[in-house]
Amino acid sequence: MNSIEQKLDAGDTGLEAAKETYLRLKQEVSSWQEERGPVWIGSIHQAAAPPYYSLPDLPEEAVLELWQRLNLAGDGIEVSPEILRQLWREFRQGRPIPETRLLSRLHLALGGIVQMARESLAPDFGQDEQSDGRCPVCGEEGGMALLLPPVGKRYLRCGICGYERPVRATGCLLCGSEDPRQQTYLEAPEYPGVTVAVCRDCGGRFKEFDLRRLVAEDIMWEDIRTLPLNYAAAKWLAEERKEKTV
Numbered sequence: 055m056n057s058i059e060q061k062l063d064a065g066d067t068g069l070e071a072a073k074e075t076y077l078r079l080k081q082e083v084s085s086w087q088e089e090r091g092p093v094w095i096g097s098i099h100q101a102a103a104p105p106y107y108s109l110p111d112l113p114e115e116a117v118l119e120l121w122q123r124l125n126l127a128g129d130g131i132e133v134s135p136e137i138l139r140q141l142w143r144e145f146r147q148g149r150p151i152p153e154t155r156l157l158s159r160l161h162l163a164l165g166g167i168v169q170m171a172r173e174s175l176a177p178d179f180g181q182d183e184q185s186d187g188r189c190p191v192c193g194e195e196g197g198m199a200l201l202l203p204p205v206g207k208r209y210l211r212c213g214i215c216g217y218e219r220p221v222r223a224t225g226c227l228l229c230g231s232e233d234p235r236q237q238t239y240l241e242a243p244e245y246p247g248v249t250v251a252v253c254r255d256c257g258g259r260f261k262e263f264d265l266r267r268l269v270a271e272d273i274m275w276e277d278i279r280t281l282p283l284n285y286a287a288a289k290w291l292a293e294e295r296k297e298k299t300v
């Protein structure tokens with residue numbers, strides 16, 4: 055385990071504001087699900103095989119409606135509907151959305167729609183269904199690892215829809231590499247129970263929350279709260295690469 059030594063910027067007033075915004079957006083998703091869910095649920099179709107609710111197949115108008123509501127709830131600014139539509143179509147084709155606030159609200163909107171569909175349409179598909187490392191529910195890659203009490207059984211939680219599925223106890227969740235020399239786990243004293251796993255085989259990284267050491271009411275908030283750890287890990291990686299090339 056490597057410890058990140060620089061002092062992380064944790065627990066300032068920015069964090070309070072971020073939490074307030076996060077809770078407001080989450081509340082907006084719940085309100086939308088309640089008010090508008092019955093209107094949209096008929097147009098969301100479950101596929102016969104995973105991923106059951108692939109993001110590009112979600113009804114465009116529902117996505118745009120909830121996304122816009124989150125933009126309004128976030129900072130009170132309506133984004134031009136044409137721009138949102140354009141960005142959504144680009145996102146569906148795998149192109150990135152550069153504006154991080156718009157992107158994180160889109161993620162929340164997609165997660166809210168998929169969760170709603172999952173709960174009302176298919177309450178009981180298998181725990182262990184895999185689809186080439188992607189989330190069997192929404193088709194997205196990656197996410198975060200959770201180690202659950204009492205023994206630390208490892209689950210991969212989808213970063214978009216929150217679906218949790220059991221995964222191997224060790225190794226990289228992104229590429230499957232099991233070579234311990236290629237895996238580094240970074241942690242910082244400010245965040246007990248949270249590590250960022252860095253994989254040299256695929257260059258990817260993901261967060262791991264050890265819920266035996268950490269009480270987390272809301273894992274998505276935990277992920278946001280510990281963002282300084284992501285930045286520190288990115289910096290650590292960049293320096294390591296620099297050292298290698300000297």
Ligand SMILES: [Zn+2]
Pocket residue numbers: 189190191192193194212213214215216217
């Ligand atoms: Zn998912």
Ligand SMILES: [Zn+2]
Pocket residue numbers: 226227228229230231253254255256257258
């Ligand atoms: Zn990897």
